[in-house]
Amino acid sequence: MEAWAGHEVPALPGTGQPLALYDSARRSVQVTRPGPDGATMYVCGITPYDATHLGHAATYLAFDLVVRAWRDGGHRVRYVQNVTDIDEPLLERAARDGEDWIVLGLRETALFREDMEALRMVAPDHFVGAVESIGVIAERVAALLDDGAAYRLDDGTGDVYFDVAAAPRFGYQSHLDRAQMLALFGDNGGDPDRAGKRDALDPLLWRGARDGEPAWPGGVLGPGRPGWHIECAVIALEHLGDSVDVQGGGSDLIFPHHECSAAHAERLTGVAPFASHYVHAGMIGLHGEKMSKSKGNLVFVSRLRADGLDPMALRLALMAEHYRTDRQWTDEAGKLAEHRRARWRAAVASPTGPDAESLLMAVRGRLADDLDTPGALALVDAWAEAALAGEGKDPGAPALVRTTVDALLGVRL
Ligand code: 5CA
Ligand code: ZN
Numbered sequence: 552m553e554a555w556a557g558h559e560v561p562a563l564p565g566t567g568q569p570l571a572l573y574d575s576a577r578r579s580v581q582v583t584r585p586g587p588d589g590a591t592m593y594v595c596g597i598t599p600y601d602a603t604h605l606g607h608a609a610t611y612l613a614f615d616l617v618v619r620a621w622r623d624g625g626h627r628v629r630y631v632q633n634v635t636d637i638d639e640p641l642l643e644r645a646a647r648d649g650e651d652w653i654v655l656g657l658r659e660t661a662l663f664r665e666d667m668e669a670l671r672m673v674a675p676d677h678f679v680g681a682v683e684s685i686g687v688i689a690e691r692v693a694a695l696l697d698d699g700a701a702y703r704l705d706d707g708t709g710d711v712y713f714d715v716a717a718a719p720r721f722g723y724q725s726h727l728d729r730a731q732m733l734a735l736f737g738d739n740g741g742d743p744d745r746a747g748k749r750d751a752l753d754p755l756l757w758r759g760a761r762d763g764e765p766a767w768p769g770g771v772l773g774p775g776r777p778g779w780h781i782e783c784a785v786i787a788l789e790h791l792g793d794s795v796d797v798q799g800g801g802s803d804l805i806f807p808h809h810e811c812s813a814a815h816a817e818r819l820t821g822v823a824p825f826a827s828h829y830v831h832a833g834m835i836g837l838h839g840e841k842m843s844k845s846k847g848n849l850v851f852v853s854r855l856r857a858d859g860l861d862p863m864a865l866r867l868a869l870m871a872e873h874y875r876t877d878r879q880w881t882d883e884a885g886k887l888a889e890h891r892r893a894r895w896r897a898a899v900a901s902p903t904g905p906d907a908e909s910l911l912m913a914v915r916g917r918l919a920d921d922l923d924t925p926g927a928l929a930l931v932d933a934w935a936e937a938a939l940a941g942e943g944k945d946p947g948a949p950a951l952v953r954t955t956v957d958a959l960l961g962v963r964l
């Protein structure tokens with residue numbers, strides 16, 4: 552499907568530093584090492600039944616900063632994001648509201664594009680729906696069956712499951728014990744109690760057609776629709792090759808989603824690990840609870856925009872704390888960010904300011920260190936206050952700071 556329009560990221564003098572990111576699998580911050588063909592990143596996209604809340608915005612912002620840092624480091628970037636435009640939660644919401652699931656998905660995806668554009672998020676090179684990928688997903692599920700890594704339940708449903716025993720390293724990404732895995736699996740779309748499975752943790756690859764549910768031809772699989780984890784594995788493999796530099800999403804996807812999609816991809820290609828870095832953004836909450844569709848405590852980007860919060864201030868608000876920390880949204884955070892943006896705007900409108908090249912190097916250093924946005928923002932604050940106090944006489948500095956903030960932080964002043 553079409554991504555949003557995106558926008559120019561201005562070039563900066565010199566080259567950024569190698570980007571280090573926390574990898575959930577190795578449980579440490581490690582330098583990313585994109586190959587000569589460029590850096591590759593797959594980020595788990597929305598399930599479009601309720602777009603776009605601040606949690607989504609914060610997570611996609613983290614990966615937008617990854618793209619900016621890589622580009623600044625001289626890398627070509629290939630970035631893919633999916634849209635889970637067919638899945639249980641979408642069908643449930645459509646049924647609840649008496650709406651066609653296709654209409655619901657299209658409307659929320661359109662709103663998501665609008666919000667991403669307003670937030671000046673770098674657009675993915677491929678923005679790929681599950682529905683448009685069903686043919687290739689079915690082929691890969693058939694390959695897993697042929698390979699003995701998947702099996703069909705013999706209860707006449709046509710449902711096909713992945714055999715986790717076919718993934719000897721299962722668990723290397725999330726580091727959970729079996730009890731933790733079982734609990735999360737059940738809470739996140741899994742069916743640990745389904746009769747006939749070889750292992751309670753075996754994830755669904757293909758759901759055979761049911762009366763009243765949408766279904767597509769699946770070739771040898773018979774009619775049905777794909778499971779969730781295989782969707783992301785196959786879309787990544789189709790568009791980015793056998794492995795990626797970064798597999799990204801919120802920390803709610805560590806298990807089962809990223810563990811299972813890595814297991815599927817690795818079994819399909821024989822290449823492990825599927826991702827050099829499994830990168831996870833912390834959860835945004837409201838009044839102490841994780842923001843989620845099921846809890847109904849969502850703050851929508853479109854609502855904040857309609858209420859007059861500038862999208863650039865929203866970016867700054869979401870960058871005020873580190874992307875990996877779970878954090879709370881408050882109206883106060885929005886106000887502080889508006890104030891910060893106003894100070895920065897006034898500062899870059901000054902005729903002169905302190906040396907901006909050293910600021911650029913320092914901001915690059917903060918972002919290269921696992922996207923330390925609080926550190927980067929503090930550096931720009933200090934420069935802005937000095938410029939506003941009339942310190943520093945470099946007439947070229949304000950323009951370079953404006954470009955630095957635009958290119959690396961995505962904030963247009
Ligand atoms: N379609 C799947 C991924 S393939 C999905 O999880 N969709 S979603 O709409 O529920 O979430 C979209 C993205 O936002 C995911 O990366 C998810 O991890 C992230 N996300 C969801 N809720 C929050 C939250 N409260 N805070 C931060 N990120 C969140
Ligand atoms: Zn995904």
